[in-house]
Amino acid sequence: MHPMLNIAVRAARKAGNLIAKNYETPDAVEVNQKGSNDFMTNVDRDVERLIIEVIRKSYPHHSIVTEESGELAGEDQDIQWVIDPLDGTTNFIKRLPHFSVSIAVRIKGRTEVAVVYDPMRNELFTAVRGQGAQLNGYRLRGNIARDLDGTILATGFPFKTKQHAPAFINVVAKLFTQCADFRRTGCAALDLAYVAAGRVDGYFEIGLKPWDFAAGELLVREAGGLVTDFTGGHGYMHSGNLVAGNPRVVKSLLFSMRDELSEALKR
Template sequence: MPGWLVSTSTMRIFFNMARQPTKAGYRRQLEGTRSLSSSTLAVSSPPMNPMVTIAVRAAREASKVLLRYYERADVLNISEKGRNEFVSEVDRNAEQVIIEVLREKYPNHAILAEESGTHAGDDYQWVIDPLDGTTNYLHGFPQFAISIAMKHKGRLELGVVYDPLRDEMFTTSRGSGALLNDRKLRVSNRKGLKGALLGTGLPYRDFRFRDQYMGMLNELIEETAGVRRPGSAALDFAYVAAGRLDGFWELGLSEWDFAAGALLVREAGGMVTDIGGGERYLETGNVIAGGIKVHNAMLRKIRPHLDDKLNA
């Protein structure tokens, strides 16, 4: 058996997201459960950063585009921009909506967007993924999000991740903590990998590091309660910030996939590093996130699988 294969008895990755009957029904179903998370504290929050307010407005406007065509893939023009990487006019239209909202308020700011690339500007740069989880969206699988971050002179300053199906708005700004719909977030307080629930992303677009990834996976599934691969890195990071996942790791992400989520985790008391334990995760896209003790335990399991081809 090739070294990268994992037996079905060993691979404990489950996709336990129930398909929602309707968008409205999904929101009603979750309305009564949001307050139950032990990591989501019902406390009054300070006034929202004005830039966060604009990012929230942009995310809500873009969500109207996503919801209009959700579960209507048959009417969309879908193309493949890379191996197993799809794009439709929904991605492009939602991105344009976000850019228009941001440009109206901040016309001189730079923009880095997944579909339209880089737009020159000043020392402020918005980092946008209008639809993180496009493949899920096109299949009607209810796990996708809008991600908007802002950097000033290269440093992350704010982030917004919005799940329009559940109407969950995750927001953060540097030094102000992380919120879910105005409730304070905190990463889980798990002490190690025993009993931990982790999130990950499979290397289905780039197989160069398949062997190393599967080695990491084999190490981690032997120590944890389970591993999930829902398909939206932005939401995975948000779930780490909310304590729904104890930790997360992935290789080869793009900056727009997780810039907002990385700040959410840090502001919720967690740790985010590259897979070597350094600070270059936005550059490399190889990342580990979690509560501090879970993060460090994951790092110890992952480091032995680094080599000259795959480093921090």
């Protein structure tokens, strides 16, 4: 096993145990509002602290980027751990058991290691660049759908950027006439992991942050899929506008979405 994957798995499992423990004691969960429709809990903070502790023990000089603490610069700027301690916080708060820990390692700007862990189902999705993606040790291959006919698509509403609502609703309306159905689960990391596992055929979302998709992106790629921005390029690292699926599904998604996008979403 890749040594950094080993540490990422250890951190994710410890974090998942802490999340599951807190899930059983909802009265001890403190909720704060960070921004419009954006929440965090004491569990997010505690889990983040635990993950950082595990990483620092083995790699004290690496840099770390987390959802709650921002960038923690280390002596080694070339290696960066990108962490979402609890992706799906709203689900956790509402006691809807669908959330995950997401950990990615980027070396010189390329994601090399990815872990997405669902503690409620004990499902561990892992990937190392060039070595494929796995779920609990079994190799993943994405879906082989040839176009949108019969596909299940996953997405997330742009609840933090509601100025994009009209374009988003137009895109959904158009795609709904071509696919079989939609899923909207409230956890981007698991959406991408499910694309890698073939549980959903394609995925798109507006305005994600790097910690939402850094690990999931590598899972999709290593399962034979494609990840692009809304124009088929690689600008999603900055825009957070993401399309994922097998190459044919992505091509069909981009073609169908093209005429419904606002100018802001084409950048």
